Amino acid sequence: MEGQGQAKVVCAWDEGAALEAQKGFVQPKGKPKTSLPALGWKDALVSYRPFLSYNELGSMLDEGPSKLYDALSLVLGLEDLVNAQATLAKSRLDRQQALDGADQEREALVELLKTLLERESDDRASACLDALTSKSWGLDAAEAVLASGALPPVDQDISVLTRALSLDPGDSERVGSVVGALRDADQQLKAVAGSDAETSRQLALLLEAALEFHAGHGDSDCPVCGTKAGLTQTWAESSRKEVDRLRAIASGSDHAYRAASDALRKARELLPPPPKLLAQLFEIGLDGLAAAREQWDGWHAGSTVSDLTAVAIHLETRHEAFASAIQALKKSAAAELKRREDRWRPIATAISEWILTAKEARAGAEHLPRIKAAESWLKDASADIRNQRFAPIADKAMATWEHLRQNSNVALGRIELAGARSQRRVTLDVTVDGIPGAALGVMSQGELHSLALSLFLPRATLSESPFRFVVIDDPVQSMDPARVDGLARALDETARTRQVIVFTHDERLPEAVRRLAIKSTILSITRRPKSVVEVRTALDPIQGHIQDALALVQTTELPVTVLRRLVPGFCRSALEAAFITVVRRRRLAAGRAHGELEDELKGAGKLTPLAALAMFDDRERGSDVMNRLNKFGSWAGDVFRQCKDGAHDEVAGELKLIIRDTERLADKILEFP
């Protein structure tokens, strides 16, 4: 692992455990054990999936255009753009929904208000209705109405009823004190009755002026009536007493009159005319209103009476009835108010709650045009970026296809990611013999696999991928031999920068890899009964058989009689492999088709015709084979015969010698052009 050195991945199953119940861990060299998920490759394993199973190979193009689109676009690193688009769309939808929801609620509220107003007038309701039916929903106006500070117009029921609550019939204590004042004043008036306060006061002024004159000028005649020696010391003394008496008279009368008029004024204050409010209440129609009006009229009638005692009696006798009539009216006004409040309150609450959501919704909706603009811009931009980023992958895919295509009449042009959302798809510009159309339908399985592989390799080998390998399961199946050469070349191309691991049970790929001298390690895996799996490095077929024969000779388990029957068979296989190699090399170099060649090899059948084909390019010249072989020395003919016969029976002779001579002969055969 990069920066971590070697790591060993172990996967184990408990006895009898299901396949899925595997226990895996990762052991980086010299570091604590960790788990596969802890390596943090989960996303990359999806985006840059370095595995291509046979199943996926077949299904990649069958699973529908959107699956392929997803698989290909995942690596483009466009998640942020996609997420941004989703976020914008969600934001737009949320805002639109909030606005629509608020509008629906508004309509419901308008209906409620209309219903309420059909039954009775309510200034708050009608103000709210005006606000809510205005274009901008009049949120501020409605809020102001609901805030209790807003004063309703005076002629409206609610305000009339509210004002009725403050009607004051005057409390009995105050009435009592006014009555007392009236009676007091009346007695005082009676006490000063017959006296003339004004005359007394003027007379007192006159005498005071005369006294002042006397004090200034001394005794003299009366300046008013001319009485001789009217103004004397004696006169002055008596006159002073007279002034005091006159003043007392004048002030007592003044006081009595003032008290009378005060008391009367206060009494009249208690007797106001019935307020206009009563007429307004009449329109609403309240219980006790008639009684209250009658009482009030009667009560007010007292205001025209000027006799103090009469007024006092009026107040005393009427007040209780008047006050209780007014209290009764106030009670029914309160009841009416409460009834209306009970009807209004839920609506008011609903409106004020709605105002909060409506304000939020409108504030959110203000951004809708910008969000929509952003969405459409991002959509175009994403498409551009996507195809820009996809271009190198598409180019590589086409290059790989060129390798794999070989003699196919199917040409692959542009590959594009098109559409969006449910319409997303990969458009493959595939033409057959230059004719565009439903090309996928007419492609063979091998061609489809090649195309799938062409799309897989560029994606799995992107430099952004943390994986420096690809694992491909059996890409060779259903490919014709020529295409296998192309596959080997394409894989070789990939192997320049990546480790390429291919599973196959088709010998054609290793053969092509060897023939094209592609650097590779071939492991052969065999499976004994009970799934005992053996892994060996595979050599080329000739060396493989030779080594197998040598290994057999070295076994201690097998008796020599068995070995005598086995070893020649392996040696013969080595010779057959040598002949086949020569024939194939010659034919392919001459530009012959793979298929033709395989038929020819199959037709040759046994060892001798095959040898004739390899040595003389004519399988009919089997009779010349021994002569030709003996030109290498008699050992060559001998070993050829031993291989041929020994495959059916025990051979005599030293087994190791037979193997050595087989190897020598195979080398000689390979020298044939």
Next chain:
Amino acid sequence: MTLDQSALVTTARDLLERADPMTAGIWPRATALLARQALEGALDDLWRLRAPGLEHCSARAQLLCLPFYLPGDDKLAERVCYAWAGLSRACHQHPYELPPTSPELLGWLATVEQMVAHVRTLGASGSTRK
């Protein structure tokens, strides 16, 4: 001393079933070689008993004649033909072919064993008749 057919088949089965690291990877072809030799031996024995001279004919001719010499068990002749074809293919180097798998080999081995047993029974009864 040569091995008789039964010994060959037993050895073949041993090679197949015993996971011996010495024969890792070699056993498929080795098993096939031994099994084919056992089958060819059994056929030779059959011809020597029933139709002397036929053992020198081509394998193809021998197999064509087989049903007539295995009366009452057409199926055996059929299976022998199939096993022989499979074993032969496994014994030769063929372009692009992998060694046979163990289930394939087990199937062919069973047929060879049957054939060997059949011929041995014939031989035993034949010698008593003599």
